[in-house]
Amino acid sequence: MKKKSPDSVPDFCLNGLTIGLGEQVLTRLVIAQLPTGTVIDVPVHVFRSTQPGPTVLLMAGMHGDEVNGIETIRRMIRRGQLQRPLRGTIVAIPILNIYGFLNFSREVPDGKDVNRSFPGHPRGSVASRVAHRFMREIMPLIDYGIDFHTGGAARSNHPQVRCILGEDPxxxxxxxAFAAPFTLHAALRPGSLREAAMQQGRRIIVYETGESLRLDEPGIELATAGTFRFLKHLGMLAEAPEPAQATVVCRRHTWLRAKYAGLFRTHLRNGDYLPKGQEYGIVADPYGEQAVRLVSPVSGFVIGLNHMPVVNQGDALLHIAVPEQAAADSAADSNSDSE
Structure with a gap:
């Protein structure tokens, strides 16, 4: 993985502005226009120390309906917690997908996912154009980043970090350093921000918590604390709270999927441990004629939960993270639901 020197250039240019050490700037990247002629732009906050150092990206709202990351970054900006890094630069983007945010949607108006559209194209779809503008303006500046996400499609995620483990120390x-309750080894998705970043030698981890269009207060607090630890690890903050518990590292994880269609219910909650062979729920037909008890084929922690009561065959029900000691008994894959 190639790496640039974060201390080599004291000034950098963003959106036509040259931003020097010690400066704080709010600029707006114009993405496109709505059919009404309304300009869609993305606000970008830049907080620079007087001392050179790494550049860290904090970004949320890749999917417009994922509000927990948006609220996390908003709070840190509002409380002045990012304004004075000890060294280096913080680039904070609370919402990348303005279209989706306005329409309570994961996608942009053309129905495409921005996080499957990197590196993008200046004359491509709306999602491709958003990705391209990011790659042209933001990606060349950053060394590290946290991309905040939330579970989608009526699924909630237990607080977790996703990244490639074991390949890059x-x-x-x-x-x-972030120390989320769970750290997952997650393969790169084609067209994702993480893939594009890795190809350019930038290191980005993904933080997931909660459910779309709902604020998850405990997950937001964990996101804030983890971000402070991330920045402290890079020498950009002097203090950060200690994690309340040790992170559980899981290199394997799998979705338990519905074998039958019907009404799904479970007694489990995110964070629960599910032993292999234990019943975890029931799928029943809506007419009161049949109910099928569901038994787990693996042992692991529930880190994702489907809250939709009506399910079809193949629908994801529970996301199970398999800890190291149980991995040998698992047939786990690495499907994810948001990033």
Whole structure:
């Protein structure tokens, strides 16, 4: 993985502005226009120390309906918690997908996912144009980043970090510093921000918590604390709260999927431990004629939960993270529901 020197250039240019050490700037990247002629732009906050150092991206709202990351960054900006890094630069983007945010949607108006559209194209779809503008303006500036996400499609995620584990010691150290309740080894998705970043030698981890269009207060607090630890690890903050518990590292994880269609219910909650062979729920037909008890084929922690009561065959029900000691008995894959 190639790496640039974060201390080599004291000034950098963003959106036509040259931003020097010690400066704080709010600029807006114009993305496109709505059919009404309304300009769609993305606000970008830049907080620079007087001392050179790494540049860290804090970004949310890749999917417009994922509000927990948006609220996390908003609070840190509002409380002045990012304004004076000890060294280096913080680039904070509370909402990348303005279209989706306005329409309570994961996608942009053309129905495409921005996080499957990197590196993008200046004359491509709306999602591709958003990705391209990011790659042109933001990606060249950053060294590290946290991309905040939330579970989608009526599914909630237990607080977790996702990254490639075991291939890059620096990425492993960043994930360990964040210290979310769970750290997952997650393969790169084609067209994702993480894939595009890795190809350019930038290290980005993903933080997931909660459910779309709902604020998850405990997950937001964990996101804030983890971000402070991330920045402290890079020498950009002097203090950060200690994690309340040790992170559980899981290199394997799998979705338990519905074998039958019907009404799904479970007694489990996110964070619960589910032993192999234990019943975890029931799928029943809506007419009161039949109910099928569901038994787990693996042991692990529930880190994702489907709240939709009506399910079809193949629908994801529970996301199970398999801890190291149980991995040998699992047939786990690495499907995810948001990033």
């Amino acid at each position: 620096e990425t492993d150290a960043l994930a360990a």
